[in-house]
Amino acid sequence: MNEPTQAEQELERLLHRTLRAVPLRRAPQTLESRVLGELQRRAAMPWWRRSFVHWPQVARAAFVLLCVAMAAAVVGATAAVVGATGEWAASLARAVPPEWIYDGLAVSGLLYTALFGLGIAAYRTLYRNFEIAGDLRS
Amino acid sequence: MRAYQDMVFSTAARLAGDDAQAEDISQEVFIKAYENFAHLQASPTAGGWLRTVATNLALNHLTRYRKRWRLFSEMRLNAADEDSPEPELPLPDTLLADLGADQQRVVIDDALRRLPEHQRVSLVLYHFEDLSYQEIAVRLRVSLAKVKTDIRRARAALLPMLQSSGIAP
Numbered sequence A: 001m002n003e004p005t006q007a008e009q010e011l012e013r014l015l016h017r018t019l020r021a022v023p024l025r026r027a028p029q030t031l032e033s034r035v036l037g038e039l040q041r042r043a044a045m046p047w048w049r050r051s052f053v054h055w056p057q058v059a060r061a062a063f064v065l066l067c068v069a070m071a072a073a074v075v076g077a078t079a080a081v082v083g084a085t086g087e088w089a090a091s092l093a094r095a096v097p098p099e100w101i102y103d104g105l106a107v108s109g110l111l112y113t114a115l116f117g118l119g120i121a122a123y124r125t126l127y128r129n130f131e132i133a134g135d136l137r138s
Numbered sequence B: 001m002r003a004y005q006d007m008v009f010s011t012a013a014r015l016a017g018d019d020a021q022a023e024d025i026s027q028e029v030f031i032k033a034y035e036n037f038a039h040l041q042a043s044p045t046a047g048g049w050l051r052t053v054a055t056n057l058a059l060n061h062l063t064r065y066r067k068r069w070r071l072f073s074e075m076r077l078n079a080a081d082e083d084s085p086e087p088e089l090p091l092p093d094t095l096l097a098d099l100g101a102d103q104q105r106v107v108i109d110d111a112l113r114r115l116p117e118h119q120r121v122s123l124v125l126y127h128f129e130d131l132s133y134q135e136i137a138v139r140l141r142v143s144l145a146k147v148k149t150d151i152r153r154a155r156a157a158l159l160p161m162l163q164s165s166g167i168a169p
Helices: A006-020 A031-042 A057-095 A097-135 B005-016 B019-034 B044-079 B101-114 B116-125 B133-140 B144-163
Strands: none
Touching: A006 B101, A006 B116, A006 B133, A006 B144, A031 B005, A031 B019, A097 B101, B005 B019, B005 B044, B019 B044, B044 B116, B101 B116, B101 B144, B116 B133, B116 B144, B133 B144
């Protein structure tokens, strides 16, 4: 990018002075009551509905142990299923012609590209309409 | 809270460009302050802490709701990458000098709201929050060149808006 010109530097200084001289906006009168209400609502919540850091230490430790046990169970179950079905899956993979796999990958890629293109088209249409509506409002 | 609520709300409103979102952000800032009350009550930098949290939460808020569109919007912005006009010298010494302080604030808030979000956020971080171009680029996860371009365009767009609202003779 080019270095700022003298005019741009003067504009920067002028706007900086102007913007910094602006007084603060007054916060809405409802803000204080909203904050106090939210604090009361959170204080009234049972411990298990608060964030994890506010849980009792015993509950946190129990939760971590439970998660570890569940993860171990899932890993064990997955290994058992893979072991039981591995031979069957391997024979199935040998039986499927490679062309089917290549065709499947090509169709998947095509569908993904089409979806991506549709997403871009939808975004551009919707975003532009939103922008035009915003310009008309302002 | 009363001593800082205007500062927190102003910071959030300038970045978010929306009063309802700014109120939500301000509420979250003061709830975080309450959670850190033991640390803040004796701190001489409580105001700075609140300002930083307000800035961070406002940026998080903007990121959370717009991240999914960023790829497409940057593609679109790059496609429509027009240069801003060079400001014409001599520039006036002051802007909005004929207006009272509250009127100045209204005019500037309105002008900031009319800027595209990526320009407004960069401009506010530079002029109000005293972040450098490099710091803004890091915070917004965009290139340094994009930050400079956005701020330059934002200034070029702001000038006629403010000039049309009143210039000192």
